[in-house]
Amino acid sequence: MKHAPITVCIVEDDQRVRESLSELVSRTSGFECLSHYPNAELALKDIPNRSPNVVLMDINLPGMSGIDCVAKLKVAQPQVLVVMLTVYENTEQIFKALAAGASGYMLKSASPNKILDAVKEVHRGGSPMSTHIARKVVQSFQQPSPPNKITEGLSPREQAVLDLLAKGFLYKEIADKLQISFETVHTFIRRIYEKLHVRSRTEAVAKYLRAFPSDHRHDLD
Numbered sequence: 001m002k003h004a005p006i007t008v009c010i011v012e013d014d015q016r017v018r019e020s021l022s023e024l025v026s027r028t029s030g031f032e033c034l035s036h037y038p039n040a041e042l043a044l045k046d047i048p049n050r051s052p053n054v055v056l057m058d059i060n061l062p063g064m065s066g067i068d069c070v071a072k073l074k075v076a077q078p079q080v081l082v083v084m085l086t087v088y089e090n091t092e093q094i095f096k097a098l099a100a101g102a103s104g105y106m107l108k109s110a111s112p113n114k115i116l117d118a119v120k121e122v123h124r125g126g127s128p129m130s131t132h133i134a135r136k137v138v139q140s141f142q143q144p145s146p147p148n149k150i151t152e153g154l155s156p157r158e159q160a161v162l163d164l165l166a167k168g169f170l171y172k173e174i175a176d177k178l179q180i181s182f183e184t185v186h187t188f189i190r191r192i193y194e195k196l197h198v199r200s201r202t203e204a205v206a207k208y209l210r211a212f213p214s215d216h217r218h219d220l221d
Contacts, residue, residue, distance in 0.1 A: 009052040010036035011043040040069035048076045059086045074101035081122045104128040127201040153195045161188040166205045
């Protein structure tokens with residue numbers, strides 16, 4: 001049975017980048033580019049009528065910023081998933097974007113396959129991000145949790161998967177690194193969410209990093 005393609009809208013002011021992303025999505029099996037926009041204002045007017053699965057959103061846009069656009073778009077269409085695109089890994093901006101409702105971010109310099117993998121991961125319920133962003137989330141927590149209580153219920157394999165999540169690896173990369181199937185990674189992550197009582201990668205990684213600073217976490221590199 002053939003699955004419906006992942007539908008994508010693109011908001012990017014650089015015409016070359018915008019057309020390149022549109023072509024990438026359109027010519028890749030399993031994806032469909034519904035539309036693309038040079039600014040947030042046009043995107044907000046049209047995207048709710050198209051109901052895409054995922055929106056690729058530039059952070060630095062002329063006029064309204066990509067962050068403000070995400071916040072308004074999530075009000076109009078709560079189910080839409082947004083991946084931010086950025087030239088620089090500015091943790092302050094990306095944290096604000098996540099707080100506004102974005103599900104993850106990608107650097108524009110990432111390879112085409114990485115961008116497509118991120119879109120697929122977000123569509124499957126993931127949240128591609130870097131360790132720096134996870135650490136920013138940690139700082140927003142006021143009360144630390146007892147370290148021994150956070151991961152004591154996880155198996156060694158689940159802890160290994162969580163550690164790689166905290167380091168910013170995509171699901172496909174975790175599967176390759178641990179030499180397990182993509183489906184097995186999803187199974188481990190679902191169990192991790194259940195055991196940590198969280199609903200997203202951001203929450204899971206935040207709990208983990210709060211309990212295990214970088215000098216104490218497993219080094220699987």
